[in-house]
Amino acid sequence: MRSGNKVNQILHKISKDIVIDAIKNNEAIVLENIKGIRNITKKGDYKGKDYRFLFNNAFPYGKLEFQIKYKCAWEGLPVIELSKKDTRNTRK
DSSP, X not given: OHHXXXXXXXXXXXXXXXXXXXXXXXOOEEEEOOTTGGGGOOTTSSSOHHHHHIXXXXXXXXXXXXXXXXXXXXXXXXXXXXXXXXHTTOOO
């Protein structure tokens, strides 16, 4: 219970800082659909079991996204959601 409260506190601070920064710079927030992100680390990728554990189990991506969205709605800041199709091949 205690660690859950600490995680929620950190997520609120991070999401608040993201929204405040976007407001200061007069920008919108763009979020990508990251469904399946936990599948990109597998045993044998030379990252180490601690890294994989933290990446797969310890970071609540959905909770952070929800907090950013509701804080943006509260402030009237636009949130643009992109699908995987919209972001395909953008790393090249």
